Amino acid sequence: MALAVGAAVWLPLLHLFFTLDLPEFHRAHGLPPRARQLAARHIRLWTDEALRAEETARMRLRNAEWDFMGRSFLVWSLANMALRDPDLRPQVLPVMDRVIEETLRVEQESGFQHFLMPYGRVAPFVVAPARSLFVDGEIALMLGMRRIVQEKPEYAPLLAARVDLMVERMKRSPVLSAESYPDECWTFCNTVALAAIRIADFLDGTDHSDFLAAWVSAAREQLVDPTTGLLVATYTPGGHRLEGPEGTSIWMAAHCLQLVDQEFAEDQYRRARRELGRIALGFGYAREWPRSWVGPMDVDSGPAVPLLGLSAAASSMALIGAGAFGDTDYLSALHASLQFAAFPSTEDGALKYCASNQVGDAALLYSTVLGPVWDVVRGGGRP
Amino acid sequence: MTRTSSVWRRLVRDRPLFSPGGFLVRAVLIGTAFLACHLLGLREYTTVMSGSAPGGDRLHAVHTVLGTAYALFYFGSTVAAPVLVIAAGLWWAAGWASRRAVR
Numbered sequence: 001m002a003l004a005v006g007a008a009v010w011l012p013l014l015h016l017f018f019t020l021d022l023p024e025f026h027r028a029h030g031l032p033p034r035a036r037q038l039a040a041r042h043i044r045l046w047t048d049e050a051l052r053a054e055e056t057a058r059m060r061l062r063n064a065e066w067d068f069m070g071r072s073f074l075v076w077s078l079a080n081m082a083l084r085d086p087d088l089r090p091q092v093l094p095v096m097d098r099v100i101e102e103t104l105r106v107e108q109e110s111g112f113q114h115f116l117m118p119y120g121r122v123a124p125f126v127v128a129p130a131r132s133l134f135v136d137g138e139i140a141l142m143l144g145m146r147r148i149v150q151e152k153p154e155y156a157p158l159l160a161a162r163v164d165l166m167v168e169r170m171k172r173s174p175v176l177s178a179e180s181y182p183d184e185c186w187t188f189c190n191t192v193a194l195a196a197i198r199i200a201d202f203l204d205g206t207d208h209s210d211f212l213a214a215w216v217s218a219a220r221e222q223l224v225d226p227t228t229g230l231l232v233a234t235y236t237p238g239g240h241r242l243e244g245p246e247g248t249s250i251w252m253a254a255h256c257l258q259l260v261d262q263e264f265a266e267d268q269y270r271r272a273r274r275e276l277g278r279i280a281l282g283f284g285y286a287r288e289w290p291r292s293w294v295g296p297m298d299v300d301s302g303p304a305v306p307l308l309g310l311s312a313a314a315s316s317m318a319l320i321g322a323g324a325f326g327d328t329d330y331l332s333a334l335h336a337s338l339q340f341a342a343f344p345s346t347e348d349g350a351l352k353y354c355a356s357n358q359v360g361d362a363a364l365l366y367s368t369v370l371g372p373v374w375d376v377v378r379g380g381g382r383p
Numbered sequence: 384m385t386r387t388s389s390v391w392r393r394l395v396r397d398r399p400l401f402s403p404g405g406f407l408v409r410a411v412l413i414g415t416a417f418l419a420c421h422l423l424g425l426r427e428y429t430t431v432m433s434g435s436a437p438g439g440d441r442l443h444a445v446h447t448v449l450g451t452a453y454a455l456f457y458f459g460s461t462v463a464a465p466v467l468v469i470a471a472g473l474w475w476a477a478g479w480a481s482r483r484a485v486r
Contacts, residue, residue: 002406002477006470014462061441062434312432340461343429355432355454 015282018339022328025335025368031085035368037351038361039081039092042074044350045358046095055358065134066359068115071099072138073362076373079145083372089150096146103139104158112136116181123182126237127169134180136166137193144199145373156204163200166193167211175222175239176215184242187223187231188249190215191256198259202377216261227292228275231268244293247276247286247314251321258324258374269325277318277330278308283340284333285310286318312342316360319367324374338364403478406471410464417456425453 025034045052059066078092106114112135113120120132143159146152169178170193177185178193194215197208222239225232230245231253250272257265275290288304288311289295304311315334322331338344343354352361398405420426427437428450436442 002470002474003466005473006466006468009469010465011462014465017461058435061436341458343426343457345426354426355429357430357433357435360433 015336019336038365041350070359070362073366075142077365080369080372082149125182133178134189140196173237175218187253191253195256195259212260228290229271243295247288251317255324279333283337286314288314323367403471403475406467410467413459413464417460420453
């Protein structure tokens with residue numbers, strides 16, 4: 001009895017010890033202190049060769065994708081940081097260029113498959129020649145965001161060429177989607193590609209608005225799960241659904257769709273929040289799968305906590321969704337969970353979450369700074 | 384050694400788990416174990432929760448054991464230990480109130 005009362009008293013209070021003030025990690029203008037601390041570690045990784053080699057080896061041992069996505073999220077974050085605080089440009093632009101150039105070099109020398117999981121090599125891609133929209137889309141978005149902060153003429157033809165390639169391949173599918181892996185299209189990768197295409201239109205005066213509208217129309221008709229109304233995570237280039245909706249895909253997809261179709265993006269966020277987002281005892285988390293569909297546990301989803309369905313990977317992507325759509329209650333609750341269960345550690349002003357890894361921390365960094373690049377593109381003016 | 388086991392017996396073994404003192408002692412033990420793990424630098428090993436190993440190493444069972452031990456004692460000291468302390472306080476207060484009422 002005493003234990004039950006003790007639990008009833010303590011558990012609802014626990015989150016208060018881990019809840020941060022909102023401006024610590026989310027601000028409309030300026031740089032949140034948490035972002036500065038998180039970025040410090042990533043910038044150090046790209047300026048200290050030994051440290052970076054160790055971190056890259058660590059990522060690639062588990063999943064080659066993480067090495068690549070860590071780069072993407074970092075460049076996307078630095079672009080937003082540079083717009084939030086123009087004084088940072090001299091510091092972050094060289095890091096962005098270093099990451100981009102190193103990534104392009106590795107892609108050229110070792111092929112795009114260097115950044116894919118091993119199953120990317122075991123079967124032929126349906127659309128020849130083989131390319132992965134996962135790699136093309138994220139590199140295009142890196143190039144586009146870099147150019148939004150400050151034009152770099154060498155990157156303009158690289159972005160244009162990649163956008164042409166992506167659009168040409170996507171148009172060969174009835175659902176206007178290209179493969180990330182053989183016979184496998186991912187909503188995450190296709191929406192990242194759409195955001196990159198939209199940014200290229202903004203920067204170079206091209207017009208893919210009909211294509212973007214057609215993608216949304218095809219997605220509404222063929223890529224939406226009938227039970228939840230959420231976009232499914234994977235499907236074949238022919239539009240056959242492989243898996244249902246997933247937390248590790250939908251939050252980022254909704255964020256990217258903000259550049260393509262705001263109303264559809266908001267609808268997807270609302271549904272994801274209802275189906276996957278949870279707050280319990282003041283702590284926020286996200287499920288990987290809705291109650292109506294449970295998919296296979298894989299390296300993306302990570303292990304899900306039984307009963308709650310909590311996925312750490314989906315929860316970290318939910319931070320991006322909540323930040324992008326200004327859902328501050330959910331965002332605060334998710335940050336309380338991070339403080340409580342991700343084991344933050346600060347050393348020399350650099351913050352990392354011990355329970356996370358480089359790609360996880362880079363995604364967290366992105367969630368704290370996203371917004372300004374999207375605002376520039378939607379506003380139609382130069383920063 | 385004899386003195387240590389005598390203290391252990393007096394504080395833990397001879398004290399019923401379900402008693403105010405039993406709860407309090409267990410809370411202190413959990414907190415002490417967590418403090419020891421923290422001072423030994425085991426926080427870094429919680430990276431096993433993301434499927435990675437600390438440093439550039441391959442993930443070994445020993446990393447998992449150390450990371451799991453840290454996480455267990457951390458959650459024990461933030462979730463379970465305060466509940467035990469509150470429960471001990473309530474139980475002791477209830478006992479004190481009933482003794483007073485009898486007198």
